[in-house]
Amino acid sequence: MNFENSLAFAKQQDAQDTLAEYRERFHHPVIDGKQVLYFTGNSLGLAPKSAKDYVNAELDDWAKWGVEGHFHATNPWVSYHEILTPAMAELVGANESEVVCMNSLTTNLHLLFVSFYRPTTEKFKIISEAKMFPSDRYLLETQVKHHGFDPDEAIIEVAPRDGEHLIREEDILAAINEHQEQLALVFFGGVNYFTGQLFDMEKLTQAAHNVGAIAGFDLAHAAGNIPVKLHDWNVDFAAWCTYKYINASAGNVGAIFVHDRHGDNTDIPRFGGWWGHNKERRFLMENSFDPMTGAEGWQLSNVPIMGMAVLKASLDIFQQVGIENLRQKSLKLTAFLAFVFNDIVELFPDIQLEIITPSDASMRGCQLSVKLVGTDKRFFSALTEAGVIADFREPDVVRLAPTPLYNSFEDVYQFGQTLKTLLAGWQK
Numbered sequence: 001m002n003f004e005n006s007l008a009f010a011k012q013q014d015a016q017d018t019l020a021e022y023r024e025r026f027h028h029p030v031i032d033g034k035q036v037l038y039f040t041g042n043s044l045g046l047a048p049k050s051a052k053d054y055v056n057a058e059l060d061d062w063a064k065w066g067v068e069g070h071f072h073a074t075n076p077w078v079s080y081h082e083i084l085t086p087a088m089a090e091l092v093g094a095n096e097s098e099v100v101c102m103n104s105l106t107t108n109l110h111l112l113f114v115s116f117y118r119p120t121t122e123k124f125k126i127i128s129e130a131k132m133f134p135s136d137r138y139l140l141e142t143q144v145k146h147h148g149f150d151p152d153e154a155i156i157e158v159a160p161r162d163g164e165h166l167i168r169e170e171d172i173l174a175a176i177n178e179h180q181e182q183l184a185l186v187f188f189g190g191v192n193y194f195t196g197q198l199f200d201m202e203k204l205t206q207a208a209h210n211v212g213a214i215a216g217f218d219l220a221h222a223a224g225n226i227p228v229k230l231h232d233w234n235v236d237f238a239a240w241c242t243y244k245y246i247n248a249s250a251g252n253v254g255a256i257f258v259h260d261r262h263g264d265n266t267d268i269p270r271f272g273g274w275w276g277h278n279k280e281r282r283f284l285m286e287n288s289f290d291p292m293t294g295a296e297g298w299q300l301s302n303v304p305i306m307g308m309a310v311l312k313a314s315l316d317i318f319q320q321v322g323i324e325n326l327r328q329k330s331l332k333l334t335a336f337l338a339f340v341f342n343d344i345v346e347l348f349p350d351i352q353l354e355i356i357t358p359s360d361a362s363m364r365g366c367q368l369s370v371k372l373v374g375t376d377k378r379f380f381s382a383l384t385e386a387g388v389i390a391d392f393r394e395p396d397v398v399r400l401a402p403t404p405l406y407n408s409f410e411d412v413y414q415f416g417q418t419l420k421t422l423l424a425g426w427q428k
């Protein structure tokens with residue numbers, strides 16, 4: 001598509017955008033009296049205006065019913081998580097039996113590792129991407145140690161080649177091949193948090209399965225950002241949070257996916273809790289754990305209703321919009337940001353700011369990561385001062401995520417103008 005770095009062009013794109021109305025369904029922060037440009041849906045999504053009503057409804061039912069709300073609230077609390085499942089399953093291309101909302105991301109990954117990382121002295125290695133989000137790295141390290149293995153030996157990290165920023169798929173496939181005899185698990189972020197690189201989850205899953213290994217993914221930066229087809233891709237397990245692209249508020253409950261071929265098998269070892277117990281018999285106070293089939297069989301505790309109410313508000317919006325429609329807008333909006341960014345940066349040859357996220361749209365979601373070369377963290381602080389909410393990740397990357405649900409083409413244009421002013425000042 002031919003872009004133009006002009007206000008008229010941006011406004012024209014917004015006028016043609018069939019999702020433009022959704023912008024108004026979210027609160028856009030005004031900080032120190034100034035409307036900011038919010039490009040941080042990859043860290044914390046904006047608040048849906050409807051969330052208050054959803055939470056208030058539950059507060060009202062609590063006031064009205066007390067404990068009876070578990071069974072008599074408008075949406076009875078004992079089964080509240082179940083009403084989230086259809087939208088969440090649709091979002092990640094899963095059967096409803098394969099998904100449940102519960103706990104938070106790192107907790108869920110540990111629970112899934114209990115079931116899907118059961119190393120033996122023959123097969124104990126995990127292949128993952130170098131520079132994973134630290135929590136994922138701590139997960140791997142502590143899981144490996146928990147089973148008595150040495151992280152240096154058990155964790156195989158595939159890194160970008162010297163002088164490159166992205167991980168080559170051929171290098172991942174080569175690592176899987178090289179370590180196949182001892183490989184237990186391939187575990188990747190669907191989209192890397194630092195570079196924004198999207199991995200071909202279907203291909204990695206197939207490669208893992210070809211050598212008898214399990215394939216699991218952290219979808220923190222993928223869920224609600226790109227369409228995924230977890231069931232069809234045969235992914236074994238996945239987990240994600242809901243506070244980024246799913247806009248369900250800070251630290252809110254996450255979700256898991258367990259493919260039906262595993263979910264149907266209640267003999268798979270797991271940690272148990274009463275919410276994963278046969279729900280018909282949950283209140284019979286029996287001694288022996290009888291897990292439900294499907295992802296629900298991995299639940300431990302009864303669910304936090306207020307958080308789930310916010311998540312419901314957000315998922316209802318996703319169901320109306322549809323992730324495929326969002327992706328169509330996202331492809332255009334992110335390409336426009338890349339265009340505007342490069343158009344401005346070219347004006348300042350002394351300053352090197354480089355987008356390290358793949359330029360191939362099939363290898364990225366909405367996030368663009370900009371490496372600061374010859375500038376430093378002060379550049380990020382200056383952006384913030386100028387009213388752009390982005391984020392900085394050590395040592396040298398600024399992440400910008402134009403989020404198709406609530407960002408506009410005009411936001412992107414205005415960002416370019418802010419960048420231009422800032423870089424002009426920087427040169428002096």
Ligand SMILES: Cc1ncc(COP(=O)(O)O)c(C=O)c1O
Nearest residue numbers: 104105106133135193218220241
């Ligand atoms: C890829 C990835 N994994 C794990 C986490 C940690 O999630 P939580 O704090 O919800 O466990 C995050 C973000 O915080 C993340 O981006």
Ligand SMILES: Nc1ccccc1C(=O)C[C@H](N)C(=O)O
Nearest residue numbers: 042043044133193220243251393
């Ligand atoms: N949960 C948070 C709490 C405080 C600050 C950041 C986060 C993030 O989510 C960071 C995000 N995972 C990232 O991709 O960097």
